[in-house]
Amino acid sequence: MKKFAPQSGFTVSAHKLALDPNATAGARLHSHAGAARAAYNWAVGYVTAVWRQRKAEASYGIPEDGLTPWRSWSLPSLRKAFNEAKRSDPRFAGWWEENSKEAYNTGLANASAAFDNYAKSKSGKRKGARVGVPRFKSKRKARRSCRFTTGTIRIEADGRHVTLPRIGTIRLHEHRSDLRARIDAGTMRILSATVSLHRGAGSSPSRSRNSNLW
Template identity: 50%
Template sequence: MSTVLQAYRFALDPTCAQETALRSHCGGQRFAFNWGLAQVRANLDQREAERSYGVTGEQLTPAMSWSAYSLRKDWNQVKGEAAPWWGENSKEAYSSGLANLATALTNWSSSRAGMRKGSRVRFPRFKGKRAPLSCRFTTGAFGLVDTDRRHVKLPRIGMVRTHESTRKLARRVAAGTARIRSATITFRSGRWFVSFSVEVERTDPAPTLPESVVGVDLGVKSLAVLSTGEVVPKPKHLEHAQRELRRLGRQAARRQGPDRRPGQQPSKRWRQTQARIARLHAYVANARRDGLHKLSTRLVRSHTVVVVEDLNVAGMVRNRRLARHIAGVGMGELRRQLEYKAGGSGRRVHVADRWYPSSKTCSGCGVVKAKLRLSERTFVCESCGMSIDRDLNAARNLAALVEASSPSCGATENEPDGNPCQTRTMRATGTATGRPAPGAGQRRHREASTQDTFVDVS
């Protein structure tokens, strides 16, 4: 028995008055985020200006704490003057905006100090009115309605009808195996959604299938090639919608759009065209997600071990010739679905190392080629003479990693999402990076430069 966090998302059908209230709450969260960010930036700029004049130590302006508790405390003291209309929305709208700001500042500070993995996190920016609408509720009267399974309850907004039934979550809550922690409302592609973060008690079942390993090689020509020889064709949802998207883009260009310089407001027809473009993009995304769900579910149900690659999708989409095709596959989404579905069904997911040469290695004799161009779709081994499709060869090499599981094989079980490398200031020194280790003086200078400004004082 284990407790996991699981999200349940439902589409909403709010009335006109409820939609206005939802937009007001999302606007309140954005306003609180921008207000807190302005206070933090003013404090940091003031301290930086004082240092430029030679002011140091205790003579500097006291550093502002950017913890969620401190930001809420400061907001409650000035909310009457900063936002006289604050009583129109739930207090959770402003608290969630300040909590998001505290998380963003902490991530930036940790990344700047070299204590956060992944790419460098930049300083938070102000959110404009065109930013995605969202608001989170953690306290108050929210959840499912007991009388039926077609409504949800939100603070200050009331009961909102759902576009689909909530029976799956309602049954778990009634049985006592689920507890709703928070509710997040979002507006995406012309539709409102509510997502519940739920603590679910789950019993991990023991594997009932015989040991079965499958390697999955994702590509652009086909969605996936399995080590069993099966080729999953690539669905061309985005390609089929390109003609309509181009036509709607030309139509929007002929109509009056927004312009900030003269304060020009968009026309009604321009808004209608943009809504049609958003709906078409939503259709493509839903169709892509549905195909990935079907594939990931079938793999988890048919095999006990699934081996995938740790692909650098963010770097792959920099190729302008292949960016649209790579983005249309959804490589990162497939890995995410495999990992959470395998965890709930007693299966295992192994992630091969990013630098493992699965395509250059011969699946027959194990010889690694020095160079293999992307245009070479057939792998020909110069040592044993084997000729095989390059994607099938890569999938078989991935499946063989589990059989030869060792610290040097490059396969790890259920690695967390994201780039496994740390930020540049915390990379390993010596032969791993080709750079010498910093001396004691350099380390002291680095610590002194990040001690005051970039460390969270909460």
């Protein structure tokens, strides 16, 4: 995928908006965040399974050229493997179609980036603290989020609602007619949207300001 580059004179900025989802939208947001986490864990297991297999084979004296081939963690490779596995993998059977493909792509993209960071850190090509091998994300502790880059992503004409793929229209906690006006004037365009669900007092999917969009 070609990396986006803004035209001369344009800038890329982020706007953080508090969402006020009803019960239906809240449940869909939680489902998408859960799907992203599930896809991330699938990718981690898919890649590291071969690492363990190769280590076991090497301990039995199998030469390098006879070991199980490495599995690529590039995003295109993970997407292809996931699309082949999702219909038969019991972890996704019966529910994967309930969510946008963007939910699963979020998890796969995060896993790909995590493996890249680990490899660069191990080889000394990444500055900063050493990065460890990507680990599975627990349901209780993982950051719950999902990124949308395709499909219907818009601020509605009333400036009080946003619409996301498969989620539908969600009320904003604050009126953002200023952003809608910029879109109408042609000085602003939405490139993507990331929903982040927060824990704590607002644990209910329908709790006001329990979700943020940017």
